[in-house]
Amino acid sequence: MLAALLEKIRSRDSIVGIVGLGYVGLPLLLRFSEVGFRVIGFDIDKLKVDALNAGHSYIEHIPADRIAQVRTRGFEATTDFSRAGEADVLILCVPTPLNKYREPDLSFVIQTTDTLVPYLRKGQLLSLESTTYPGTTDEELAPRVQSCGLTIGQDVFLVYSPEREDPGNATFSTQTIPKICGGVTKHCLDVGMALYGQVIDRVVPVSSTRAAELTKLLENIHRAVNIGLVNEMKIVADKMGIDIHEVIRAAATKPFGFVPYYPGPGLGGHCIPIDPFYLTWKAREYGVNTRFIELAGEVNAAMPDYVITKVVTALNKVRKSLNGASVLVLGIAYKKNVDDMRESPAVVLMEKLQDLGAKVAYSDPHVAVFPRLRHHTYFDLSSVSLTPDTIASFDCIVLATDHDRFDYAMIRDHASIIVDTRGKYLDAADNIVKS
CATH class of the missing domain: 3.40.50.720 (NAD(P)-binding Rossmann-like Domain)
Known part of the structure; x- marks a missing residue:
């Protein structure tokens, strides 16, 4: 045979x-x-x-x-x-x-x-x-x-x-x-x-097959842990009034010993948000507590709440409540320039915003109609076409996924408030809140 x-x-x-x-x-x-x-x-x-x-x-x-x-x-x-x-x-x-x-x-x-x-x-x-x-x-x-x-x-x-x-x-x-x-x-x-x-x-x-199985988990746990680290660093830097994206760009100039990872509104995709839990679950069979991995998971899972706090604070400054506010989420795919919605943190953001009373809409050039997703709320929504008038009509814009097809200058010029979770806007502006 x-x-x-x-x-x-x-x-x-x-x-x-x-x-x-x-x-x-x-x-x-x-x-x-x-x-x-x-x-x-x-x-x-x-x-x-x-x-x-x-x-x-x-x-x-x-x-x-x-x-x-x-x-x-x-x-x-x-x-x-x-x-x-x-x-x-x-x-x-x-x-x-x-x-x-x-x-x-x-x-x-x-x-x-x-x-x-x-x-x-x-x-x-x-x-x-x-x-x-x-x-x-x-x-x-x-x-x-x-x-x-x-x-x-x-x-x-x-x-x-x-x-x-x-x-x-x-x-x-x-x-x-x-x-x-x-x-x-x-x-x-x-x-x-x-x-x-x-x-x-x-x-x-x-x-062995076990070595191959663990290899794949290590690859993605490596990313999850490092993203958890940089997400935590983002919170610290924000408290200190420092732009974490500027710091990452500067650190990345070191030609050895540093690999840049970037913060965001949470983890998405078919692997990184899920794979660590496969190992932590199996490790318990052997009496091992994977504390480091689980801590990174806690940090990453908390990022949507951190973004929500930024939205609430930004609206408060203009004397508006999140309850009843109109919020447009830019990008609902889990990463830029694709239509892949699996485990997208943008969906978690939309769920949390809606639960807090916000009127939620989205715009994504790669996802024309909101799909039905496993374990997530279904939103009967279609992608909003971005025009100056449309952007100006929302109380807050949340940049969740930084697709290249967005006209970022036009968005900045017409938005009342932008909560930028991806560090896309490098220069400070009155209507931009870095998250």
Whole structure:
């Protein structure tokens, strides 16, 4: 089985099944198809499947012409998971969110695996890319694969290779971002390395799936902790009357020993706000309290409240109450220049502002209509078109996500109050409050 599968992968005759066609799965399937693999995309969302089969894209930074091109190469999407048996390779790119108690929610991974198990056969590779805690592949996937009588490392091969997608990043792509891979056995690792080596410039092997799982967590916890540090520094600097963004720019001129991180209204995205909780939850099984990680999480989680305080203070200075005030939130994607709304702190800001009685609206050139989000309030709103009159009509503007397509000079010239959470406005102005 090993030799035959390796030969099919190296000759690119193997069929690759991508399970989960979101921000991770879609770029990956494009890459496999573009280098010559036949690809089948699996998703439970019929709207996504229909869009892809029609040659359309539902992710802003992925153009429709790339979808249309891979369709001509034989790519197809389906909601029929019974077709998993056609694939020689199955790559799971499904969500691993937190539940309402801020605990790991592996339901998507487990349910997807359970759905695939009846169709697994000898000579297949199963790869999990979803971010998760160390032990998930060994403890959750391996027993399910073995339950159908297949021997891992002999009949089928199981690896963990964490996704490292960065939506909208023009510098690094699926091809150029190095790939971590860990296998349940050596033969599993050999197959995983062979597969990803066909589409990724550099594949980095590690000794186990647990090491690969912890690698992904470390990458994002590193960012979460450092962002927590700089968010705390922002509060200290503000009390001292110092612009933290000026300080960061100055510190970044040091050519060694310093990496700049930037404060904001909170953490967003599919990884950084979530991944630390996967490790802190699992660490408790070993009697370890991850105090440093949890402290950074507390600081970051408190940032929306800090911004709200700034809004209240700014309105008070002009003798207005937040209750009844009209507030326009600029940018509701979790980072600039993308349409990705996952875990966006701007949504938390909108919820808190509304709960305090504000009349909330938003403007985002990348999000035309407010979507329905897991564990968040639904706002029946569309993006407000920015004009001088529109901007002047709001009591307060909160800059939450600093998209390049905003006309910042025009906004500054016509806004009554701007609460800038991103340090976009470098010069002091009477109507700008730095947060």
